Amino acid sequence: xEFTIETEQENDGRWIAEIGDLxxxxxxxxxxxxxxxxxxxxxxxxxxxxxxxxxxxPMPISISLAHA
Numbered sequence: 001x002e003f004t005i006e007t008e009q010e011n012d013g014r015w016i017a018e019i020g021d022l023x024x025x026x027x028x029x030x031x032x033x034x035x036x037x038x039x040x041x042x043x044x045x046x047x048x049x050x051x052x053x054x055x056x057x058p059m060p061i062s063i064s065l066a067h068a
Contacts, residue, residue, distance in 0.1 A: 002062075005039055007032050019043050 003019045009032070010016060017035035019025035025043045029035030044063075050056045 003043060005036055007035060022046055 003021055003025075005017050005019055007015055007017045010028075013030075015029050015032045015035040017027050017029065017032070017039040019039060022043055024046050025039055027035055027038035027042055029038055047056075047061075051058060
């Protein structure tokens, strides 16, 4: 399972990050990095909810995070 995060800066300066293949995974931040961090955390919550409500079956996943 692999998702791509798309980011864009809004006219007001905020950043928006979205995972198009995962409905509901959209987050704002004051920086691009903050928006990406928020959407990654939200994506994990969305996937956990899908597993808990049996919307999807468990499958092997790979999660990698960059070191700060």
